[in-house]
Amino acid sequence: MALNVGCAARPGKARKNKTGSWRVFRPVFESEQCTKCGMCALVCPEGCVIETEEGEFVPDYEYCKGCGICAEVCPKKGIRMEQEEK
Amino acid sequence: MLQITEGSHAVAEIAKFCRPQVVAAYPITPQTHIVEALADMVANCELDAEYITVESEFSALSACLGASAAGSRVYSATTSQGLALMFEVCFNVAGMRQPIVMSIVNRSLGAPLSIWNDQQDSISLRDSGWLQFYAEDNQEATDLHMIAYKVAEDHDVLLPAFVCFDGFILSHTYEPVDMPSQEEVDAYLPAFTPYHRLDAKDPISMGMYATPDYYMEFRYELERAMQRSIDVIKRAGAEFAEQFGRDYSALVESYRLDDAEIAFIAMGSICGTVKDAIDEMRDAGKKVGLAKIRTYRPFPTEELTRALAGVSTVAVLDKNISLGSGGAVGTEVKAMLAGSGITVLDYIIALGGRDVRKRDIAAIVDLADKGVGDMFYGLRTEVL
């Protein structure tokens, strides 16, 4: 593959790097308690909390690093961090 | 149109005719007249460009890099300490393949502080990935700017370029210069077409970092672009000759080399003195000639080797020194001619503005005849 002139690149390739493999703890979203405030999606450093068509918030485990920020900010304490089984 | 003009002004004027959209430069002797002239042109609506009065040379070239990446043709000029301050940006500009053209009004580097001419500044950046053109006189300095833009911006090249001309000796000297008109320059130099640019409609990331998996390939690409530029320079020079009648299609200009036994190699304004001295020596029956290097990067190995075929001794005049090794050009010529049987002698000369006259050139021929070289020429006797 030819290199791009001057070490430049167009967007689109970052998502090749599946950072979900770094995870030690997994956030488990308990939708019963969710008030759809959207804080988890706003503050996730990975931008990997997705709003589904039904208006639910779910983490994309392909990228979720398991940092736990979403669990900390959830005002309803509706996100649980669980040890990953590897 | 033929005009008697100061070197700096001729260069400022041709820079204007090349239609840079952004100019960023910082004053330093002996380049100052160029930045002043350009400011004057902007103030009088003769040059339709953004003129950024940066706070340092480091920012001058950084701003040029940004403007070039955003899609503008840019121009800057500097020398010596200013160029040294740009060192880091110079490597960056080349690595990012931004075809910036910058005039280098050659001057020595301190310490000791000296504002006078030699070529230590640009030569010290020989490894940075910039094309380096050297002018013998103000006409050539003027013309090389047009050629430099054309070559640098060619999509087969995409490398920045220095147009070097000697401080004071050329920059502050009035000489007749045949200055092309705006229309003529436009006919020669097409508008800038960036290879890619920062643009919200088509986003791109520039200046990313390369892991060991990629870095070497990017350096290889740079070297390949340098090698490709040789043909592009020849073509741009030939097109120039066709339009303007002055021929720069060769990277090396041969002067009375045909049957020469001793050949000089030199760059820049000293070539004028060498040519005059050669004429006198030729009249006296001495078979001497000159191979003038116009393009130091890419180094014109092939042309130079061909030009020197048949000579027995080469005397390299180096207006620089790679301390601990010798003159930069001499070192390269020695490597190039290794095994050819030609004797290469290096002379460090004219550092920090030391004057060189025809009789000095003749004296060097005498030394070369005796096989004496690889030395500083013209030192004060008290250090010997």
Next chain:
Amino acid sequence: MAEHVAGCELFESGHRACGGCGPALAARLLLNATGENAIVVASTGCMEVFSTPYPETAWKVPWIHSLFENAAAVASGIEASLKRQGRSEKVLCVCGDGATFDIGVLCISGAFERGHDITYICYDNEAYMNTGIQRSGATPYDASTTTSPAGACSTGNQRPKKDMPAILAAHGAPYVATASISYPQDFMKKVEKALNTPGPCYIQVHAPCCTGWGFEAGETLNIGKLAIETGMWVNFEMENGEVTKVKKVKRKPVEEYLSRQKRFRHLFKPQRRDAEIAKIQAIADRNAEKYGIDIKKKE
């Protein structure tokens, strides 16, 4: 603002920041505020490295990195070029505190003095993180870093944090603001305001770094909040040199902020250093007084 559909983020997943990275969140939030019509100039540092290993860029807006210390100058050139071309993109610098407080000051000062229409955002994680947590001019008093380690005869970084917002306000910047990733809406509003203010604007956003400061990744926003609540960080806006808005708080003792970070651990273990904690409390008190952040109890 809270629309998050997969793949529609301008800062993409897959970047290599540590889990819980404050600066990574800052990047996401600021792009939420800028939208697509922006050009970002980066400095060398964590954010640049974690977001752009060739060819995997996380940036979906045009982005350029040149050197550690020249972003403001590169941005000057871009702004000049856009002006010439009659283009409308907003030009932003997004740079670390090292790039901003220390090595880039020359270029920043020049760009602000010349009055380019740029927005300069410093994501402040209070040290050189990319090179392994060395102190910068933004490192707070007594923080232990690898070049200001606490030891038998040192309590860590011996200088207070440089007042960079004041320096830029003194350049005549029309809009200078501080923000924190712990208050995302406020940060995004400030970015929008800066972008819509002609001339050079400066935003310094507190971006806690779990790795460099020593706290659990999930705590990033809590730590940022505590910084505000203790007066160790003040969120304010300055317009034309005047403070026009300040976030007021019911102040907590600085200890609550310090004791949760390894960089201040030496103030508590092996023995408490009350005198040092008092000095830091005095810094917070001065901040509180200077900006009037205390919510006074009704008498």
